[in-house]
Amino acid sequence: MANVRRPTPFAVQSAAAQIGAHVATWRKMQRLTAQQVAERAGVSRSSLSKVENGDPSVGFETILRISRALGILQQWEDALDPLATDLGRARAEERLPKRVRS
Template identity: 35%
Template sequence: MRSQTKTLPIRLRKPVSALGKRLADARVARRISQSLMAERCGVARVTISKLENGDPSVSMETLFRYLGVLGLEGDIDLLAGNDKVGHELAMAQLSRKGRKPADRAVSR
């Protein structure tokens, strides 16, 4: 069976590419070669190259291992940490639950 390749939406390509560049910059600043990073992450060097070039097919596990090698695992907690829309939706749901039964339409 032939695998299907999913294409990253255009609006996400630039931020994913920028993330890869930031990762590469952080690695280079620590004077870690791609080969050594690959060894520490337990992947092939080409996988590190793909990650740093913004290839979205690289696994999250590899990304998290990479961050761990750099000492940036705390950054994982920042991902989707400021979800304003989710917070607003949750607050709206809570306010609906707080209504009196008489406020709701009764179906018969």
């Protein structure tokens, strides 16, 4: 069976656009050129442009490298910490399964 690519959901497109705009703002606030950030991140200028323009197909490592170059990688980690949420704290005492099957 051929690998069929499903359309990107609107919520994902919207989040990618918002995150890309935030990345561009972080870069500009630090008065860095796109070339400087791309070099520091070890990615191409076109990859940085894709991120800043909200292309959701950009690889996860690319986004993390750019975030590191901008000094915002720790913010990603903090934002995604499940123990920083009410649900995470409530479930912290439970033994979580190694994987969840459907």
